Amino acid sequence: MTRILDLDAGLIRRRVAAAGVVGAGGAGFPTHVKLNASAEIYLVNGAECEPLLKVDQQMADEQAEWLIKGLLYGMAATGAAEGIIALKAKYQAAIDRLTPLLPERVRLHILPDIYPAGDEVITIWLATGRRVPPAQLPLSIGVVVSNVQTLINVARAVELEQPVTQRTLTVNGAVRQPLTLSLPLGTPLREALALAGGCTVSNPAFINGGPMMGHLLDDLDEPVTKTTGGLLVLPEDHLLIRRRRQSMDTVLAMARSVCEQCTLCTELCPRHMIGHELPPHLIVRATNYQHIAQPSVLLSALTCSECGICEAYACPVEISPMRLNQALKGRLRAEGARYEGELRAADPMAEYRLLPVSRLISRLELQAFNHKAPMQVTDDAPREVSLPLRQHIGVAAEPCVGVGQTVVAGQCIASIPEGQLGVPLHASIDGQVIEVGISHIRIAASTADTLSQGESPCITPSA
Numbered sequence: 001m002t003r004i005l006d007l008d009a010g011l012i013r014r015r016v017a018a019a020g021v022v023g024a025g026g027a028g029f030p031t032h033v034k035l036n037a038s039a040e041i042y043l044v045n046g047a048e049c050e051p052l053l054k055v056d057q058q059m060a061d062e063q064a065e066w067l068i069k070g071l072l073y074g075m076a077a078t079g080a081a082e083g084i085i086a087l088k089a090k091y092q093a094a095i096d097r098l099t100p101l102l103p104e105r106v107r108l109h110i111l112p113d114i115y116p117a118g119d120e121v122i123t124i125w126l127a128t129g130r131r132v133p134p135a136q137l138p139l140s141i142g143v144v145v146s147n148v149q150t151l152i153n154v155a156r157a158v159e160l161e162q163p164v165t166q167r168t169l170t171v172n173g174a175v176r177q178p179l180t181l182s183l184p185l186g187t188p189l190r191e192a193l194a195l196a197g198g199c200t201v202s203n204p205a206f207i208n209g210g211p212m213m214g215h216l217l218d219d220l221d222e223p224v225t226k227t228t229g230g231l232l233v234l235p236e237d238h239l240l241i242r243r244r245r246q247s248m249d250t251v252l253a254m255a256r257s258v259c260e261q262c263t264l265c266t267e268l269c270p271r272h273m274i275g276h277e278l279p280p281h282l283i284v285r286a287t288n289y290q291h292i293a294q295p296s297v298l299l300s301a302l303t304c305s306e307c308g309i310c311e312a313y314a315c316p317v318e319i320s321p322m323r324l325n326q327a328l329k330g331r332l333r334a335e336g337a338r339y340e341g342e343l344r345a346a347d348p349m350a351e352y353r354l355l356p357v358s359r360l361i362s363r364l365e366l367q368a369f370n371h372k373a374p375m376q377v378t379d380d381a382p383r384e385v386s387l388p389l390r391q392h393i394g395v396a397a398e399p400c401v402g403v404g405q406t407v408v409a410g411q412c413i414a415s416i417p418e419g420q421l422g423v424p425l426h427a428s429i430d431g432q433v434i435e436v437g438i439s440h441i442r443i444a445a446s447t448a449d450t451l452s453q454g455e456s457p458c459i460t461p462s463a
């Protein structure tokens with residue numbers, strides 16, 4: 001396998017670009033651009049620290065060979081001398097599968113079960129001891145990071161020239177049959193819910209992604225994309241749903257009226273712990289006192305990872321410094337502001353302040369919703385898919401098919417203009433193009449063996 005390291009870096013990047021591979025961990029950054037860098041360490045982020053999501057830990061087990069190949073292709077493209085696969089100790093099946101396959105220059109790093117071990121800045125610190133300065137990329141300290149699913153897609157792109165047409169995601173929470181499954185891109189999330197047997201509560205609310213960083217979903221027709229990590233179902237009155245439904249006015253009013261400046265949000269902020277300035281308690285104070293703060297304090301909101309610890313765990317009076325940071329970030333970005341502070345000394349107590357996931361699950365009242373969600377294979381295909389033209393960072397892909405055209409799964413249906421940042425888009429099912437919109441392409445399946453659509457996947461709990 002190590003002969004992969006001698007492969008032509010340009011060929012690897014071209015195949016990865018043609019396959020439309022993006023960072024599957026959430027950001028959707030085009031992977032071929034990342035592979036253009038020169039790095040010392042290639043790190044696989046297999047932490048998957050969002051409670052309830054069970055994708056990477058199972059893929060690292062079931063597709064261990066592909067993962068290692070993907071890492072070696074990443075190392076070959078970037079010239080990285082060392083490869084590290086960072087996994088939590090509790091992913092024992094994946095560790096057992098990967099260990100005998102490890103080639104020279106590749107090692108496992110076993111992470112503690114803490115949140116947010118999957119924030120790449122924290123993963124790097126835990127796995128290498130290196131600290132990414134605030135507002136800098138991992139590459140600034142010689143590290144490139146990809147997640148498990150991304151590197152499996154890289155390996156398939158290079159070896160098989162296989163484009164990204166599917167996404168593996170977990171459906172968990174208040175569902176009859178929690179599971180993890182691969183679906184064609186563009187499949188409506190309501191079909192993922194139907195495959196999980198529907199809801200077990202009569203007042204369901206939905207989160208696209210994990211409980212900490214996922215967003216509220218009001219429309220189950222939203223499609224599976226290259227970065228969809230999961231679909232969570234919780235009762236409407238669950239605290240995570242109530243918090244997400246809080247208006248910004250309420251968030252501001254609470255910050256103004258009840259912040260006691262206890263500093264817990266700052267003491268537990270993972271970015272602050274490893275030496276970033278980011279002091280959420282001072283940002284809250286600035287909100288209370290007409291933005292009276294050092295300019296760098298307000299600008300440091302730009303370095304917030306939005307991990308949610310300050311909101312979901314630290315604050316004893318239910319203030320959300322994260323929401324304030326999000327609002328501040330939006331304003332600062334619109335003004336073109338940048339944060340330029342230096343990396344400071346790390347908190348000497350940092351490793352003792354890391355937040356165990358078990359405690360987080362308990363604080364978030366998620367025990368009853370944290371199911372195993374084993375990997376399952378489905379042969380059912382969606383009747384129709386709606387493929388967003390922008391599932392990545394960069395410009396939207398430009399359609400190269402027309403209404404009425406017959407397409408096959410894997411066929412390129414939208415491409416990126418020469419010299420622009422982005423990745424092409426491929427048909428995820430065989431069928432006929434039925435709409436070419438400004439933001440998406442819809443394809444109707446040509447087979448009869450499709451999932452039913454339109455019926456409510458939510459059912460009342462059985463007695």
Ligand code: SF4
Pocket residue numbers: 265268269270271272278280303304305306307308309310311321322325
């Ligand atoms: S969300 Fe809160 S805890 Fe997380 S990085 Fe931002 S300020 Fe720190």
Ligand code: SF4
Pocket residue numbers: 258259260261262263264265266280281284314315316317318319321
């Ligand atoms: S934890 Fe809450 S109360 Fe304490 S300083 Fe932060 S926002 Fe204020």
